[in-house]
Amino acid sequence: xxxxxxxxxxxxxxxxxxxxxxxxxxxxxxxxxxxxxxxxxxxxxxxxxxxxxxxxxxxxxxxxxxxxxxxxxxxxxxxxxxxxxxxxxxxxxxxxxxxxxxxxxxxxxxxxxxxxxxxxxxxxxxxxxxxxxxxxxxxxxxxxxxxxxxxxxxxxxxxxxxxxxxxxxxxxxxxxxxxxxxxxxxxxxxxxxxxxxxxxxxxxxxxxxxxxxxxxxxxxxxxxxxxxxxxxxxxxxxxxxxxxxxxxxxxxxxxxxxxxxxxxxxxxxxxxxxxxxxxxxxx
Numbered sequence: 001x002x003x004x005x006x007x008x009x010x011x012x013x014x015x016x017x018x019x020x021x022x023x024x025x026x027x028x029x030x031x032x033x034x035x036x037x038x039x040x041x042x043x044x045x046x047x048x049x050x051x052x053x054x055x056x057x058x059x060x061x062x063x064x065x066x067x068x069x070x071x072x073x074x075x076x077x078x079x080x081x082x083x084x085x086x087x088x089x090x091x092x093x094x095x096x097x098x099x100x101x102x103x104x105x106x107x108x109x110x111x112x113x114x115x116x117x118x119x120x121x122x123x124x125x126x127x128x129x130x131x132x133x134x135x136x137x138x139x140x141x142x143x144x145x146x147x148x149x150x151x152x153x154x155x156x157x158x159x160x161x162x163x164x165x166x167x168x169x170x171x172x173x174x175x176x177x178x179x180x181x182x183x184x185x186x187x188x189x190x191x192x193x194x195x196x197x198x199x200x201x202x203x204x205x206x207x208x209x210x211x212x213x214x215x216x217x218x219x220x221x222x223x224x225x226x227x228x229x230x231x232x233x234x235x236x237x238x239x240x241x242x243x244x245x246x247x248x249x250x251x252x253x254x255x256x257x258x259x260x261x262x263x264x265x266x267x268x269x270x271x272x273x274x275x276x277x278x279x280x281x282x283x
Contacts, residue, residue, distance in 0.1 A: 003225040004236060008243035010218035012251055015087045017211055018079045019256060026207050030198045032075045033191050034208025035215055036184035042216040043180055047173035057178060060167055064175070067160050068182025072190075074153045081146035085132070086258040091248035092131055092271055093147035095241045098278065099124055100155020101162060120277030123270050130267025176219070237279040242272055 021028060043049050057064055081090040099121060105111040113121075128151070132144050164175045191198040225236050249268060252258040260268070 001239075003221040003228060004239050004243065007218050007221040007225060007240060008247055010214045010221065011240075011244050012087070012091065012247045013214045014211065014218065015078070015082055015091055015248060016251055016255070017207070017214065018082045019087060021079075021207055022083060024203070024207065026203055027198055028079050029076065029187075029191070029194065030200055030204045031208040031211050032072055032079075033184070033187040033198065034200070034205065035075075035212040036072065036180050036187060038209060038212030039180040039216050040177065040184060042212070042220070043173065043177045046220060047176065049171070049174045049177035051178065051181075052170060052174065056170060060164070063160050063163055064179055064182060067157065067164070067179045068186050070153060070157055070160075071179070071183045072187040074150070074157065077146060077149050077153060081150050084146050085143070086252055087256060088249050088252035088258055088260065088268075089131055089147055089264075090150055091252075092245055092268070093128065093151045094154050095244055095275065096124055096128055096271070097151050097154035097158055098241070098275070100152065101158045102278065104159050116277045116280075120274045123274035124278065127267045127270035127274050130263050131271060133261070133263045133267070135261065173223075234280055238276060241275045241279060245271055245275070 018028065021031065078090065078094070081093070102113070102117065102121065106113060132147060134143065164179075165172055167175065170178075222236075222240065225240075226233060229236050245268065249260075253260060
């Protein structure tokens with residue numbers, strides 16, 4: 001269970017780091033870029049991952065390439081959402097990205113949902129609306145844009161990673177290594193073309209090390225939790241999602257003084273219930 005607790009801590013800490021980085025005069029893009037270099041190193045040594053020939057990746061290269069583009073892009077979107085609507089609402093939007101693979105499974109793969117998941121989905125959509133509600137900004141659709149992009153983007157990433165997990169001739173951890181490498185290469189190209197130019201200094205390296213360690217720590221301990229609790233994967237899903245919502249609410253409210261109105265509070269409670277119904281009673 002301690003793997004799950006560490007994963008929850010790392011996930012929420014990544015969001016908090018973006019909030020703190022705003023006041024530390026560092027380029028968010030530069031620390032995201034550096035984070036992927038560190039992810040490659042961690043993945044290679046901790047997961048005993050390997051690179052394969054390009055022919056081995058060829059059949060699934062579009063999926064790998066899309067993930068390589070999405071991961072750094074979504075980090076930037078995540079950062080903007082945190083600065084715009086706060087840690088609580090952004091983290092909950094990210095947790096509700098699980099709605100996307102469920103909807104894809106229904107409309108693309110013709111999966112039939114049980115009653116609890118249908119109720120959970122309905123409560124989930126209602127919860128998202130209530131959590132993002134803010135008096136006086138309801139008609140301003142731009143207020144909702146970033147957290148909705150977080151939800152949709154991470155949902156798409158989840159679908160793509162599920163496809164990666166089905167690949168037989170490449171281990172999942174080696175796929176991760178390849179994806180992190182693509183993300184680093186793509187973000188390196190962006191860094192070279194970006195104006196003003198991305199500046200790297202000791203402060204950037206420090207924040208990049210911290211982000212890379214927390215981000216990979218989240219991934220590593222989450223995978224380890226699934227390995228340790230391989231007979232109870234539902235416990236991992238439920239604990240992770242509910243844990244992140246609870247901890248991000250505590251951190252956002254008490255440390256960063258984010259405001260939660262009564263409607264938002266009802267939405268958070270419904271979000272907890274929705275995720276429980278969606279993930280606990282698996283089809």
